Amino acid sequence: MKHNMILNSLNPAQQDAVSAPFGHQLILAGAGSGKTRVLTHRIAWLVEVENISPFNILAVTFTNKAANEMRTRIESMLSVPARHMWIGTFHGLSHRILRAHWEEAGLSESFQILDSDDQFRMIRRVINALNLDEDRFPPKEAQWFINAQKEEGREPHQVQPRDFNGQTQIKIYQAYQEACQRSGVIDFADLLLLTYKLLQSNAELRLHYHQRFRALLVDEFQDTNTIQYAWLKSFAGPDCAIMIVGDDDQSIYGWRGARIENIQRFSKDFPSAQIIRLEQNYRSTGTILKAANALIEQNAGRLGKNLWTEGKEGELITLYAAFNETDEAYFVVNRIRDLQRNHHSLREIAILYRSNAQSRVIEEALMQSGIPYRVYGGLRYFDRAEIKDALAYLRLINNCADDTAFERIINTPTRGIGDRTIVAIREHAKASGITLWDALLQLQEQNFFAARAASALNAFIELINNLQDKISSHTLNKQVEFVIHGSGLIDHYRKEKGERGLTRIENLEELVNAAHQFMQEGTPDNMTPMSAFLSYAALESNDDQASAFDDCIQLMTLHTAKGLEFPVVFLTGCEEELFPHFLSMHDPKKLEEERRLCYVGVTRAMRKLYMTYAEVRRMHGKEAYHRPSRFISEIPVELVDEARFRTKVTRPTIVTAASYQPKSSGKFRIGQDVHHRIFGDGTIIDIEGSGEDMKVKVRFEQVGTKQLIASYLEVK
DNA sequence: ATCGATATCGTTTTT
DNA sequence: CGATATCGAT
Numbered sequence: 001m002k003h004n005m006i007l008n009s010l011n012p013a014q015q016d017a018v019s020a021p022f023g024h025q026l027i028l029a030g031a032g033s034g035k036t037r038v039l040t041h042r043i044a045w046l047v048e049v050e051n052i053s054p055f056n057i058l059a060v061t062f063t064n065k066a067a068n069e070m071r072t073r074i075e076s077m078l079s080v081p082a083r084h085m086w087i088g089t090f091h092g093l094s095h096r097i098l099r100a101h102w103e104e105a106g107l108s109e110s111f112q113i114l115d116s117d118d119q120f121r122m123i124r125r126v127i128n129a130l131n132l133d134e135d136r137f138p139p140k141e142a143q144w145f146i147n148a149q150k151e152e153g154r155e156p157h158q159v160q161p162r163d164f165n166g167q168t169q170i171k172i173y174q175a176y177q178e179a180c181q182r183s184g185v186i187d188f189a190d191l192l193l194l195t196y197k198l199l200q201s202n203a204e205l206r207l208h209y210h211q212r213f214r215a216l217l218v219d220e221f222q223d224t225n226t227i228q229y230a231w232l233k234s235f236a237g238p239d240c241a242i243m244i245v246g247d248d249d250q251s252i253y254g255w256r257g258a259r260i261e262n263i264q265r266f267s268k269d270f271p272s273a274q275i276i277r278l279e280q281n282y283r284s285t286g287t288i289l290k291a292a293n294a295l296i297e298q299n300a301g302r303l304g305k306n307l308w309t310e311g312k313e314g315e316l317i318t319l320y321a322a323f324n325e326t327d328e329a330y331f332v333v334n335r336i337r338d339l340q341r342n343h344h345s346l347r348e349i350a351i352l353y354r355s356n357a358q359s360r361v362i363e364e365a366l367m368q369s370g371i372p373y374r375v376y377g378g379l380r381y382f383d384r385a386e387i388k389d390a391l392a393y394l395r396l397i398n399n400c401a402d403d404t405a406f407e408r409i410i411n412t413p414t415r416g417i418g419d420r421t422i423v424a425i426r427e428h429a430k431a432s433g434i435t436l437w438d439a440l441l442q443l444q445e446q447n448f449f450a451a452r453a454a455s456a457l458n459a460f461i462e463l464i465n466n467l468q469d470k471i472s473s474h475t476l477n478k479q480v481e482f483v484i485h486g487s488g489l490i491d492h493y494r495k496e497k498g499e500r501g502l503t504r505i506e507n508l509e510e511l512v513n514a515a516h517q518f519m520q521e522g523t524p525d526n527m528t529p530m531s532a533f534l535s536y537a538a539l540e541s542n543d544d545q546a547s548a549f550d551d552c553i554q555l556m557t558l559h560t561a562k563g564l565e566f567p568v569v570f571l572t573g574c575e576e577e578l579f580p581h582f583l584s585m586h587d588p589k590k591l592e593e594e595r596r597l598c599y600v601g602v603t604r605a606m607r608k609l610y611m612t613y614a615e616v617r618r619m620h621g622k623e624a625y626h627r628p629s630r631f632i633s634e635i636p637v638e639l640v641d642e643a644r645f646r647t648k649v650t651r652p653t654i655v656t657a658a659s660y661q662p663k664s665s666g667k668f669r670i671g672q673d674v675h676h677r678i679f680g681d682g683t684i685i686d687i688e689g690s691g692e693d694m695k696v697k698v699r700f701e702q703v704g705t706k707q708l709i710a711s712y713l714e715v716k
Numbered sequence: 717a718t719c720g721a722t723a724t725c726g727t728t729t730t731t
Numbered sequence: 732c733g734a735t736a737t738c739g740a741t
Contacts, residue, residue, distance in 0.1 A: 063730065091731045115731080188731045223730095255728065355727050360733085377729080414717065539731065559728050581727055597728080620726060621732040 002048045017276045018042045024273035027245040030307045031603035032283030035245050044077045046215050054085035056214040064540050094195040105198045108184040110399045113538040118404045119187045126175045129430050142172045150189035151225045151257040183403040192227050199234040210237025221246030225257035248303050249296050252597045281307045283565050283606050285314025291635045292602045298634050299592045316641040320612045328614045329365035332570050350554040350566040352601050354579040359555050368712045370677050376556035382541035386504040393487045397468050400437040413492030416456040476529040477516035484508045558601045569605035574613040575626035598631045674713040
C-alpha cells in the first residue's frame with residue numbers, strides 16, 4: 001500500500017505530520033528530528049495518497065542547496081515525474097515569476113539582478129550624484145536602510161522619515177530606485193517585493209496562482225522576514241493547504257530581518273492549523289541533547305520543545321580551558337591526532353567558531369601539524385573580482401543600459417580612460433537623465449573630449465560593439481570565451497605577477513566551463529541563454545561540491561553550520577564578549593539569539609562535543625582577559641568533563657602546554673638548514689622571540705619564505 | 717597607472 | 732595584530 005510505503009520508516013509524530021488531513025499544519029521540528037524527511041514525505045503523501053498533481057505544489061526554501069536536495073529526494077520517492085513541481089528559494093521562485101510577467105511587473109524584458117556588491121556600488125554612485133558627503137551618509141548605511149525598508153515592504157514614498165537624516169535616506173532610496181529602473185536592474189530584495197506587489201495589484205494573476213497552487217510547503221520558517229511572510233500569504237489561495245516547518249530555537253538570523261513572531265502569526269492567521277512537535281532526535285547522544293535542552297531552557301518565551309533520543313548517553317562533553325588562543329588551537333589539533341589514530345576520517349570533524357577571524361590561529365596550527373582542512377564561507381566563485389569583470393562585460397553586451405556593468409569595466413583593463421573622463425560621462429548622464437552608455441555616445445558625437453580621451457573611448461565603444469556582433473551567432477560557452485579574450489581581461493591578468501594572476505586566469509577559463517555546463521542543463525525558453533546565465537550567476541552562485549569529497553577537517557562559523565551534522569564537533573572560543581559577542585550581550589533579545597546560536601552549535605554534534613575557551617586572547621592587537629562563556633555554566637556540570645584537571649592528574653603528557661613547547665630553543669640560529677614536514681627543506685633567515693613564542697623566518701626551497709613557530713622545524 | 721606608505725577598523729550571511 | 736582602503740608619490 002502506498003500509505004505504508006510512505007509512512008513505515010517514520011516515527012509516530014512524523015507520521016502524524018506526513019499523513020495529516022489536507023489542511024494547514026505547523027511543524028515544530030527540533031534539531032535533528034528529521035524535518036526534511038517530513039517535508040519530502042509529506043509531498044510524496046500529497047501526490048500519492050491525496051492525488052495532488054506535482055504541478056499544484058509549491059515548496060519554498062531559503063538556500064539553493066536545500067531546494068536542490070529536496071527535489072532530488074522527492075524525485076526518488078515519487079512514481080510520477082516531479083518536473084512540474086515548483087521547488088525553489090524565495091528569490092529563485094520570484095525570479096521565475098518576474099521573468100514570466102516582466103511587463104505586468106513594470107520591468108524591462110532583459111532585466112538583470114544586482115548582487116550586494118553591485119548594489120553597494122550603485123548606491124555609492126547615487127550618493128555622489130546627489131552631491132552628498134560619503135562620510136555623512138555612508139553607502140553601507142544607506143544600503144542597510146534600503147534593504148531594511150524593502151524587507152518591510154515599504155517603497156520610498158511609504159517610508160515615514162524620522163529626522164532630517166531619515167529624510168535624506170529616503171531621497172537616496174528614491175534616487176537609487178530610479179537609477180535601477182534606468183539601468184534595467186533590480187536587487188535581491190526587489191525580487192520579493194515586486195513579486196508580492198505584482199500579486200497584490202493584479203487580480204487576474206493572483207487568481208491564476210491561487211488556482212494553481214493547492215499545497216504550499218515552507219522550510220526553515222523561523223527565518224522568514226516580513227516581506228517573505230506577506231509573499232507566502234499572497235500565494236496561498238483560500239483552498240490552499242499550507243505546511244510550515246521550523247524551529248524557534250534555531251532562529252539565528254534576527255539581525256538580518258528574520259521574525260520569529262511569524263510562527264505565532266501563522267497560528268493566528270490560520271487558526272485551523274494543526275501543531276505537531278517533532279522532538280525525537282536521531283542525531284546526537286543523550287548527553288549532548290541534555291546539554292542542549294538545559295541551555296535553551298534559559299530562553300524566555302519559547303514555544304517549548306524537549307529533545308530526546310532512544311540512543312546511548314555517550315561520552316561526556318569535554319571542556320578545555322586554554323591559556324591562550326594558540327593553546328586552544330593546539331588542544332584541538334592534539335585531539336584531532338588522537339581521533340586520527342583511532343581511524344576517524346577528518347571529514348567527520350568540525351571546528352566551529354563565532355566569528356571568522358578566529359579561524360586564523362586554528363588554521364595555522366592545523367597547517368603546522370600537516371592536517372588538511374577546509375574553511376567554509378570564503379569568497380565565492382561568482383564573487384571573485386575577475387569573474388565579476390567578465391560578467392560585467394557580458395552584462396553590458398547584453399544590455400547597454402546596465403550602468404553598474406559600465407562603471408565596472410569602462411577602464412578595466414586599463415585603457416587610458418581616466419577619472420575626469422568618467423566624471424564627465426556621469427555628469428552628462430545625470431543632467432540628461434540617460435544611461436552612461438548613451439551619455440558616452442552623445443558626448444562622442446559632440447566631440448566633447450580631447451583627442452586622446454576620445455580615441456580611448458572610441459576603442460571602448462568599438463570593443464563592445466564588436467563583441468556584440470561577433471558573439472551573437474555563437475553558443476554560450478563560445479560567447480564567454482570570446483569575451484574573456486576579446487575584452488583583454490586574460491592579457492590583463494597575465495601581467496599580474498605571482499600566483500594571483502595565474503589563478504585569476506584559471507578562474508576565467510573556468511567560466512567557459514561553467515557556461516558550457518549551464519547550457520547543457522538547458523535554459524528556460526522565455527530567455528536568451530546569456531540572460532539566463534547572468535541571472536544564474538547572480539542568484540545561484542552555488543558552488544562547493546568538488547572538494548566535499550576530500551578528507552579534511554571542516555572549519556566554519558556557527559551560522560554556517562546550521563543544518564549540518566558531524567560526529568565530532570569542537571566549539572571554540574566559548575568566552576564572554578566573544579560568545580556571546582560583546583555587541584549582542586547587553587540586549588536581552590540579542591543575547592537569546594546568541595544562546596540559540598550556541599544551541600545550534602551543540603546540536604551539530606552527533607557523538608562527541610568539545611568546548612574550549614582561552615583565558616587570554618589576543619584581539620585587535622591587545623591581550624583580552626575574558627570569563628568563560630555563561631553558556632558553559634548553563635550546561636549541567638555532570639555532563640561535562642574538564643580536560644585540564646583530568647589531564648594534569650592522570651594523563652599529563654597529552655594536553656598541557658608543555659606538550660607543544662619547543663624542546664629547545666638553542667638549536668636554531670640564522671643560516672641553519674631545517675626541514676618542515678609540509679614545506680620541505682629550507683634555511684633560517686631570521687629569528688624572533690624566544691622559548692615558547694620563538695618564531696623563525698625560513699626561506700624554503702620549494703615554497704618561498706614563511707614565518708613559523710620554531711618547534712615545528714627539524715634541524716637537518 | 718602603479719606601487720608603497722599610512723589610516724582605519726574590527727559579528728554573524730543568503731539571495 | 733592584520734586585513735583592507737585610501738592617498739600620495741613616482
